[in-house]
Amino acid sequence: MSLFDYFFVFLTLLLGCLADCPAGSLRGSTSTNCYKVVGSPTSFLEAQSICLSHNGNLTSINSAYENLFLASNLAELFPTSPNIWTGGNRIIVPGNWTWMDNRPFSYTNWNKGQPSSVSGNDCLTLNLPAGTWSAQSCSLTLPFICEVPSTSDQALTSAPCTAPTVPPHPTYSCESGWHYFEYTNQCYNISNAGNWQTARLYCMQVGGQLASIHNAAENGFIIDIIPNLDGDTWIGLNKLEGSWEWIDNTPVGYTDWAYKEPSGDGSCALINNVNGYDRLHWNDYDCNGIRNFVCKKSAMVSYGK
Numbered sequence: 001m002s003l004f005d006y007f008f009v010f011l012t013l014l015l016g017c018l019a020d021c022p023a024g025s026l027r028g029s030t031s032t033n034c035y036k037v038v039g040s041p042t043s044f045l046e047a048q049s050i051c052l053s054h055n056g057n058l059t060s061i062n063s064a065y066e067n068l069f070l071a072s073n074l075a076e077l078f079p080t081s082p083n084i085w086t087g088g089n090r091i092i093v094p095g096n097w098t099w100m101d102n103r104p105f106s107y108t109n110w111n112k113g114q115p116s117s118v119s120g121n122d123c124l125t126l127n128l129p130a131g132t133w134s135a136q137s138c139s140l141t142l143p144f145i146c147e148v149p150s151t152s153d154q155a156l157t158s159a160p161c162t163a164p165t166v167p168p169h170p171t172y173s174c175e176s177g178w179h180y181f182e183y184t185n186q187c188y189n190i191s192n193a194g195n196w197q198t199a200r201l202y203c204m205q206v207g208g209q210l211a212s213i214h215n216a217a218e219n220g221f222i223i224d225i226i227p228n229l230d231g232d233t234w235i236g237l238n239k240l241e242g243s244w245e246w247i248d249n250t251p252v253g254y255t256d257w258a259y260k261e262p263s264g265d266g267s268c269a270l271i272n273n274v275n276g277y278d279r280l281h282w283n284d285y286d287c288n289g290i291r292n293f294v295c296k297k298s299a300m301v302s303y304g305k
Contacts, residue, residue, distance in 0.1 A: 056148030058087030071131030088124025208297025
């Protein structure tokens, strides 16, 4: 069964139980557990304010089951959004992670290298589709999920909704010629040669985009798969619209510019492989230059029986 099939079953079961959940919300795995999913990108504190207006809070995640339940289904609702706000934060009690609904912060599923120690990265995102957690800047604007109460006491006495069957643990893979990176659940391919726009079109034709890079681990992985470190390599960072942004519209947080870069040489970014002080760091360059390039796309997902 595909992830879409699981999602269809999930919605079918939930919609059959909506009588006890507020209009426009979905029932979770218990008789009093309702979720309101909001797709409009919003900062963390504004998202919490909206949840409060619905008599709820940004959701807490209290078990591996609940984490998988949310991640596997939200990935279908937000296929182009790698992160979604939850209620985890260390701003209410500085230095200590808590949930907005004051439930115990006992279960965790941090991504490797998380939670970040960077000042200001004090709010918790659920990373899709992997279900791992990251500490992000609270000012980022992201979709979010509220946990809201049921609308009547009937849910406490009636038979609970049947919870969707939890999908087996997913297995990720890439087609031939692509390289899988487990920390992003993405596939990467190095191709040559083209200008930046040609590279972008090629990546789109094979189901991806010029690669965005969001941490040192991902950056190092891409450097490792460049064959014999042969030539500069286009990535998806550009300022064609006036400011530096990723072509896949993911947030620009991590960068690895070489010393005194970007210097204004061009509007597209590449990983530099010229011998010198800035080798294997990023440089801005004329988008018409012919270079290697790296494509990135979601890994194929399969489930055991």
